[in-house]
Amino acid sequence: MQAKATELKRVMESAALAAGRAIMAVHNTGPDVHFKPDSSPVTQADEEAESVILEALARYFPDIPVVAEEAVAAGRVPDISGGLFFLVDPLDGTKEFVAGRNEFTVNIALIESDAPIAGIVYAPALASGFIAVDGRAERFTVADGHTLANRQDIGCRGRGKALTAVASRSHDTPETARFLDDHGVEACTAIGSSLKFCLVAEGLADVYPRFSRTMEWDTAAGDAVLRAAGGQTRTLDGASLAYGKRNQLHDTDFANPNFIASGADWRKAGGS
Template sequence: MTLPTHLLDTLEKAAIDAGKAILAVYDAGPTVAYKDDQSPVTEADERAEAIILAQLAAAFPDIPVVAEESVAAGRVPNIAGGRFFLVDPLDGTREFIDRRDEFTVNIALIDDGTPVAGVVYAPALRIAFSGAVGHAEKIEFGPDFSILGRRAIGCRTRGDKLTAVVSRSHSDPQTDVFLERNGISDHRSVGSSLKFCLLAEGLADVYPRFGRTMEWDTAAGDAILRAAGGRLSQPDGSPFIYGKTSQTEDAEFANPAFIGWGRSRDCDPASSELPGEAAHVTK
């Protein structure tokens, strides 16, 4: 598989420029509206998406883009070619509205159902995560959006005591059952796709998610997690794929439940099984 030249540079620049627009709205105070599914949207979502779409179209005019606000408006491109971008211009809108700094910009490239490159940028925290097949990085920024430094990151090997990351705004009883049945008492509540990045950085071991998500919510973080040596799968261990457009039981691009894992004990990122894991998970 050959990735487009300067792919990550383009994704990073688009995310940074979108982040600037988001912070301008954040500082001024957003106006909140609600979509048909009652999820919130602000002018920051719309401005950021316009910036990202323009830059992706200029750099990669032949690769279609599936973006959250465009899909909500009924604009869904043909992705039959197997390669497309997934964009969430403002992941963690509830965090954004509540003035918590954990919101992110997510951009990912999907190839044949697999996220092969992604960028997650948290502008208010002045950090970003970037990854393509086999290599992931954490990037730190100054107040003027200049890059202060980069460092390679990777998932840690699981020990006997696991740390989980869970959703701050979307907790559910199944997650509590998963933590209890796998003996996990140490967990952190985090907003947006930063949960994937904590796994990729080696600061946690598992991210269970049983509530509803969409592909643009997960693709960029998933790409970074996989690049860092982790894995995302459905709770029964089956593959987690993207480009789900013909679903009879849910909307286009809706995700099933999933479990994100750091590196397994034998350091094989292709193995996500924890002893007893499949038997314990409640679907």
């Protein structure tokens, strides 16, 4: 098991860094943007990064299917009935990427029995990232786009007197504002991409409420980091956010319901 975890970690790291280099090459020259049928933006960086990741995963884990954002958009969806599969978002935060902000990430996650058991979130423009493998969550930095350094174990913080939240920069909603008011949140940081999960995972925030649309590839890697750091991601009915959702009655395949990501004890000390 340890050998498998070590290989998984190595492959996810190398694939994420290679995808990050492809993204930054486009970032530095300026992306050409076009739009998918759902009106979400996509660039050549998304497509090139996904190709890099898919090639790496196919080479080292040929028997594990991969659900990847751009492949799904093109109608290529593998059989995941075995319960073990990868979820890939090659460029999470495309709106931030196009706008020239640095809060975009490469996301790779491994799902088993509906739960994210490993994942990497890499922010190439920030030269830093987060990884979770074998129940351990780490933060790392990257030198020159190639070398990981300064690994540090991370974990969610305990609930203090003041509750701090993170929220989406590009998808703010009235429901989010109401949640913050109802739960006495004293400070809220708006940030793009799956980095919101990671801020909770490393103890810089208590809760990330999401009341607008996400897809499983948007959340799985950050959710894996959060869970390994001692946190949780639950739907509004209290169930753990599940992955591999197909044939949903009221939404498309792989679409998430609203959820609350948090440190495990964020409701204590007066929370409701």
